[in-house]
Amino acid sequence: MTTSTSTDRSSHPLDPLFHPRSVAVVGASSDPRKIGGRPIAYMLRSGFSGELLPINPGQTEVQGVKAYPSLRAIGRPVDLVIVAVGGAHVAAVVDDAIEQQARSIVVFSSGFAEMGEEGRQAQDRIAERCAQAGVRLLGPNCIGVFNAHEAMFATFMSALEHEQFEPGHVGIVSQSGAIGSYLYGLAGDRGVRVSHFVATGNEAGLDVADCIDWMVRDKNTRVVMAYLEGCRDGDRLYRALEEARLRRKPVILMKVGRTEQGAAAAASHTGSLAGSDVVYDAVLRETNAWRANTLEEMIDLAYACSIGPMPRGNRLGVVTPSGGVGVIATDEATRTGLVLPTLPDATQAAIREIVPFASGVNPVDTTAQTMGDRSLYTRILDLVFAHPEFDSVLSFNANMGRSESEFAKIRDALYALRRAHPDLLVAMSMRARPEIVAEIERENILMFPDPARATTTIAAMARISAGFDRPASAVVDAQSGKADPLPDGTLDEAAARAVLAGHGIPFAPLELAATAEEAVSAAEAMGYPVVMKVVSPDIAHKSDVGGVALGLRDADAVRNAWSTMMDKVSAACPTARIDGAMLSPMITGGVETVMGVTHDPVFGPMVMFGLGGVFVEVFKDVTFRRAPVSLTTAHEMIQGIKGLPLLTGARGKPPVDLNTLASALVALSNFAAAHAGKLDSVEINPFIALPNGGCAVDALIVKRS
DSSP: OOOSOOBSSSOOTTHHHHSOSEEEEETOOSOTTSTTTHHHHHHHHHTOOSEEEEEOTTOSEETTEEOBSSSGGGOSOOSEEEEOSOHHHHHHHHHHHHHTTOSEEEEOOOOSGGGOHHHHHHHHHHHHHHHHHTOEEEOSSOOEEEEGGGTEEEEOOTHHHHOOOOOOSEEEEESOHHHHHHHHHHHHHHTOOEEEEEEOTTOSSOOHHHHHHHHHTBTTOSEEEEEESOOSOHHHHHHHHHHHHHTTOOEEEEEOOOSHHHHHHHHHHHOSOOOOHHHHHHHHHHTTOEEOSSHHHHHHHHHHHHHSOOOSSSBEEEEESOHHHHHHHHHHHHHHTOBOOOOOHHHHHHHHHHSTTOBOSSSEEOOTHHHHOHHHHHHHHHHHHHOTTOSEEEEEEEEEETOHHHHHHHHHHHHHHHHHOTTSEEEEEEEEOHHHHHHHHHTTOEEESOHHHHHHHHHHHHHHHHHHTSOOOOOOOOOTTSSOOOOSSOOOHHHHHHHHHTTTOOBOOOEEESSHHHHHHHHHHHOSSEEEEEOOTTOSOGGGGTOEEEEEOSHHHHHHHHHHHHHHHHHHOTTOOOOOEEEEEOOOSSEEEEEEEEEETTTEEEEEEEEOTHHHHHTOOEEEEESSOOHHHHHHHHHTSTTHHHHHTGGGOOOOOHHHHHHHHHHHHHHHHHTTTTEEEEEEEEEEEOSSOEEEOOOEEEEOO
């Protein structure tokens, strides 16, 4: 057990919560099974070396520890105060704690925001008192926090009553106490050992982002698992996850509420905004947090990241006596983005010298011949480990680990290879006795019963490792309020185009016309064919009401289109103000893309890119990033769509100018950031990407009301 501060810097605002040297328990109980008794029992059992101060006015001693009638009776400040009293008494206890200069408070008690508006108001008053006093508040309605390395258990977590695992290097942050407690037990069963745990409850004070930020700075924490239902401060979460990325610490995050029904359930449970799921996906990808779909996936990945080195790349070598397992690993590797480099001819020949019928391509099939002489297998492993083109190696060994005598035949050679190649990620898939599993893991070798799960986990580790090496985005400083104000009132398309063009987005030429003859003059000046669109601040989707005419090739076509358009629009939108029409050259020969901005309630302005026209509605093949974005990030957005081949020259067509596309995305993102809080949405659909250059031909700006 350590007693020194374990964060990377001398102090952090959350140190009194995660690293207290004195803990008072208000509502302390002599019954170690009650909520007010469990923290005391857990800390006594584990050997907490700090001061433990039970508060119970009816007792002079609690579980063998001197008790005090009140916080005032202690007579000195306390680092952490645990509040385990009825909800009606919490406010008074919090006031006492603040008066006695407590540095952090954990409120177990329920009956606050989760119960309705009256409870929310009471919770807000407590939070405001703590904020004014500079006291860190965790909860209410939470199961608490612990620091396993210091035997500090300010929690009533039921999992600790049944089993307590030795300290490790994985942190757990959960908005749900029940999920967090279950995750601790499941992780322990898998061999994951926890450094710190915190359940944030109603998050009246501290939230998941605050706790992630502390854990990624902690020397005893290498990996963080987080369970998230919703988030009220997107900036804070983004900064915490980016801090983890810059410190090369994996964050495996389970964000629930992917469906509309799930998001509604999450909001009702936590009282927080769920945000758009696709936006969460984008933010987590950008900050290199791995989004887990299941608790099993989360635990597998935390387990692997806490034991093995992070792989240098995505190149996998597979060694197996079973051809079937080689196929399983190859299928999963292909699905998850791993590559299986072919071994050099010389290495393949060396493998066949050891086992003549072996396949040395990769996966390396050693055949069942190695089961009779295990040294043949380890000699082949030696060749595979030495190959410089592998970042990870997966070895399948069936039931070998169930027999001590069989495993003993490869033990020394395997461990010698592991130590000779410390930078190589090594995983084994086999059934094994618990003591053999523990021994293998001590050698920094991963153990999986299922080779597909092993392959999937290695792929995730490779993705995370690559994200660590991505430099911090160098975005243009485009903060809200620095740009010229938006024009008053509703913006029609012509006004929207003018505003966006002024921010550096290229548009096709535009001429306004108030009459049919003005339209003809404009068309003849710019050259046929032309596009004509109605101009109205009251019509957002012009094509739906007959307000767009394409490919007009002469003056008669323009006059006829004008007459038809005005009749159709007037009939469809009799109250709309019509200010004439605008004309632009008909752009052909490019690829229609869409770029836009949406205001997310959690993360603010998000910039979007995808294929335009009907593709955006049918396939929803789009990528998102927080605004503003750098040129590098803009290129990543373009590369991230499934329809990329249409931009890079599918079926013999010339590739489009991706640099122009990326530059327009950067300009749009800077516009969005400059007007953050003032925009509801922006859409440029289409932006026509051409082999040389490109331009927008339509724009819509919707201001926030």
